[in-house]
Amino acid sequence: MIKTSYYQDLTKMNTFGMKVKARCFMEYDSVADLVDIEFEELARPVLHIGGGSNLLFTDDFKGTVLHSRIDFIEILEDCQQISSPVLVSVGAGVVFDDFCAWAAKEGLWGVENLSYIPGEVGASAVQNIGAYGVEVKDVIHTVYCYDTVEEEFVKFDVSECGYGYRDSIFKSPEIKGRYIVTHVVFALSRVPMPKLEYGHLKDAVESSGNELTPSNIRNVIIRIRKEKLPEPSVMGSAGSFFKNPVISQEHFARIEAAAKAEHGADYKVPHYDLPDGTVKVPAAWMIEQCGWKGRRSGGAAVYEKQPLVIVNYTGEAYPEEIIGLEKRVTSSVKEKFGVDLHPEVEHI
Ligand SMILES: Cc1cc2nc3c(=O)[nH]c(=O)nc-3n(C[C@H](O)[C@H](O)[C@H](O)COP(=O)(O)OP(=O)(O)OC[C@H]3O[C@@H](n4cnc5c(N)ncnc54)[C@H](O)[C@@H]3O)c2cc1C
CATH class of the missing domain: 3.90.78.10 (UDP-N-acetylenolpyruvoylglucosamine reductase, C-terminal domain)
Known part of the structure; x- marks a missing residue:
């Protein structure tokens, strides 16, 4: 379903809390909805947002803001062999930290160091988010997108995404805005693979006295992040x-x-x-x-x-x-x- 509203207040949709409005705001909740959107007809410019946590709105937005509510986490392949990766497909509209919490609960390794980074899964693949010695590209398998120019679904293997430091082809000036990420397949692991080399993480985890599990590392990282960074809901x-x-x-x-x-x-x-x-x-x-x-x-x-x-x-x-x-x-x-x-x- 696509919900459209006009002169939509975006204050709660950007973590900076800028009090701005979008002339047109469209929110959709399935991959199929994208086919129904007439991209040529939309008020320009068009901006797809996630959680608005890397954006500074400098004024009211005169075009169309799109937002995904594609919200699923699905295990695609898990042959239960400890050494095989567990492929997990996650909708672009899932809050990235909800995915981290889910993975930790399942005992799956790979995204625990990325816990508590604000934003959604779609943007994580655009931004190549990173923290505590891990970048999301390390666990991305495939990025699925809708090509708004050719009006077709396409997929990018991780090697085709041009990942660099907080960078990807999706941010390059030539194609920025063309591809809408619909879902991302991550390759997680049942084999313990703690990455504790960054800063004082190892000391912090050891001094917590808990065994090395994705959940325990996640909890330490959340504690450190809360001490150092402003909580978007507060500041x-x-x-x-x-x-x-x-x-x-x-x-x-x-x-x-x-x-x-x-x-x-x-x-x-x-x-x-x-x-x-x-x-x-x-x-x-x-x-x-x-x-x-x-x-x-x-x-x-x-x-x-x-x-x-x-x-x-x-x-x-x-x-x-x-x-x-x-x-x-x-x-x-x-x-x-x-x-x-x-x-x-x-x-x-
Ligand atoms: C307190 C705080 C701490 C942070 N810490 C970190 C950190 O440790 N590491 C880190 O890497 N970042 C960090 N960030 C930055 C931010 O969390 C990331 O950049 C995050 O990926 C942004 O996600 P978002 O969903 O909010 O995207 P938005 O800010 O809404 O959008 C970011 C970009 O992605 C594009 N985009 C969004 N969704 C889609 C989609 N579905 N398809 C195509 N393009 C899309 C947008 O057009 C935009 O260009 C932090 C931010 C805050 C506020």
Whole structure:
């Protein structure tokens, strides 16, 4: 069934809590519904949303917003042999964390480290979500889509999805918006495969004293995430607002020399050396060094516990206030470090 409404309030459909409206909003609950939608006739532009947790609506949306309620979790193949993958098909409209909870309850390994990431299954395959050393591409088998140009159903093997860091072909400018993800097949495992190498996860899991099961790892991750990140139902945000910049070694050496002059010779600038000789520097560190951590600007603020996150501090922030703070942070970082920050969050 397709439900259509006009001048739909989107406040509760974006985790930033921007009070905006969509001229036309269409919600459908089956794969077959997509065939009935006349894409050529829709008010333009057309935007398919999931849980709205990576979006910043900058204004009312003048076109059509689509949303999937395709909601099933189905085991396709489970030959009960411990070493064989368990193929699970999941509708695009399923909340990703509900799928993680289901997998943990079934004792299936693969998505426990991705627990509590906001959003839905369809977008997870677009975004290549990741956390605690795991990316969703590691467990995706096939992505099923509706091609709105050719008006046909198509599928992409994981190797065809062009996955990179929070990236996929579905985000590439040439085809963005063309494919609507209808469902995703994941390959989970009955063989224990805990991934605990990231940060202090191993210590946190060990100190919980519980045995290594998907459920217990999931519970530890949820606890850590709740300590570090704003709960969307309490304080609006879209998670990490900026991408971590990648700079040349020479540029990094200049930043490091300046930081040592400021903080002392033993000071260490956090960074990751990439295989191609460039250096990734945490944007959070740069933002904090510019004095933005916890600072407010109108209804917006840089989150006090994680400066990579911009929050709707008052719950009443206007898009202009979020964008204003984004600009101020970006220009401070440019001035102090000569680095351009780019948003991770999609501006609509
Ligand atoms: C507090 C917080 C913490 C977060 N932590 C993490 C984290 O640890 N790791 C991480 O990777 N991300 C994180 N995020 C970002 C966000 O959760 C992910 O990007 C998530 O995948 C977005 O899902 P969504 O359903 O909300 O998609 P939306 O934000 O609604 O959409 C994201 C993109 O997917 C497209 N899209 C949505 N559904 C479909 C579909 N069915 N077919 C085709 N395209 C579609 C949209 O057009 C858009 O381009 C966090 C966000 C918040 C608010």
